[in-house]
Amino acid sequence: MYVRHLQVADFRSWEQAELELEPGATVLIGPNGQGKTNLIEAVGYVATLGSHRVATDVPLIRHGCARAIVRTTVVNAGRELTVELEITPGKANRARVNRGPVPRPRDVLGILRTVLFAPEDLALVRGDPGERRRFLDDLLVLRAPRFAGVRADYERVLRQRNALLKTAGAARRAGSRGDISTLDVWDGHLAGHGAQLLAARLDLVADLAPHVAASYAGIAPESKPAEIGYRSTIAELLPAGYGTPGHRADVEVSTDALLAALVAGRDAELDRGVSLVGPHRDELELVLDGVPAKGYASHGESWSFALALRLASYELLRAEGSEPVLVLDDVFAELDQRRRQRLADVAAAAEQVLVTAAVAEDVPGELATARYSVADGEVRRGYNE
Structure with a gap:
């Protein structure tokens, strides 16, 4: 191309x-x-x-x-x-x-x-989790363009559900019950779109991980080994080993787990007026020798990790044809x-x-x-x- x-x-x-x-x-x-x-x-x-x-x-x-x-x-x-x-x-x-x-x-x-490497990529290692979520989702869309629609649908539902939580939560704090009659419907929409995003991210991280390890080793052969992992807000509700190469993620399993987490966390979400579980709060973990890269990696190690993420993306897409x-x-x-x-x-x-x-x-x-x-x-x- x-x-x-x-x-x-x-x-x-x-x-x-x-x-x-x-x-x-x-x-x-x-x-x-x-x-x-x-x-x-x-x-x-x-x-x-x-x-x-x-x-x-x-x-x-x-x-x-x-x-x-x-x-x-x-x-x-x-x-x-x-x-x-x-x-x-x-x-x-x-x-x-x-x-x-x-x-x-x-x-x-x-x-x-395209796979782009730019000075701004240092934020992939040193920035907030949103930078790393965006990296994953951008790569998802490059890998399978239909996820642009999944991502847009999830963000739309999230905004609408947050607006409902904020309004109902404010009413509760004012002594009123607040109208949450449609919250179950929004839970279903959030879980449905979120499960597709979650399952695809988990599979992407599993596929990308060996390329990251190899790229980092090639860039900094004398350095500690690099790993990536995915930390989900509903990890405790998912089966052991879920989303690993030997146990691919399943949308139905992810949907059920997200729905259970939303039900369990409803009171806390109403108190906070915001959705507390879902892919929008997950994290791509970057690890050097068992230690989080953010906050511990040197400047050179951070650059090496950022470069390894981009080179791994390039190698993954190229390997897929x-x-x-x-x-x-x-x-x-x-x-x-x-x-x-x-x-x-x-x-x-x-x-x-x-x-x-x-x-x-x-x-x-x-x-x-x-x-x-x-x-x-x-x-x-x-x-x-």
Whole structure:
């Protein structure tokens, strides 16, 4: 899989930009603030319908403009598809494939797969659990695009159930009973969507774990062994070994366990006015030699773990038959020589890798295939030292 063509209009800092791309390595070189990351962010947006830098679409629109356009042509196993996304804050975004409209933007998911490593990834290790849940869910959608709908449905039900809990809880504290007549219905919806998400995350972690261990060992062979695990808010209600390679997760079992947890915790949830169990409160555990990486790992170990998570994602997707585009956003300058070389070795073997760097010296020689200069609002093929 590779991106053959990228075009953006009124996206971030770019009024217009257009690149013809090839398999192999493409390096975008230029000073900070010239728009290199904006271009690879556009590629990532086509793959995930989201940004690795911001939580909403509003900052993606060039200042003073009403909308942004991102258009990519993707080649996969000899088949070529052009995806166009129209991003309009406050309105529904629109999508086209080969110039024909599709019912929903998320129908384009799966046409392009990317795995991106960026300086922000240090938050995967040092940030709050929400960063790690997002990592899992983004990878789930890359692996099976239908989970974009499951994720959206779960978040919608969660918001509505929380609103009911908050209102009913406030009424209770004021001495009234509060109307919880529909809470059982919302429990069922939350358990149904949540069970699909939980079971898929458990299976994903089980499949990803050996790749993480191998990637970390390759990056830091002298370091302690790295492991990942999944800690669920309903772990005590699930069978022993549930969600491990020898005991795959089951949606029906997960649904029953979530429903039981919601019933048992109802009083506490009404008191707090918020849903206390479910995938939205689970955690991806990162462990070094039996100790949580967060709070204990050194700066170098944290970088190694973040890189191992991304490389493991790449290896998992590639092993499942569709090699993703590898995107490396200004990361070589952050890595020491050993980690830089390990990443370069993987990148050099990728079908396509897109790299950004402030200076050419940051990019290993193996990735010197095609270079573009990004400066003064223009992208030019070739780079002069």
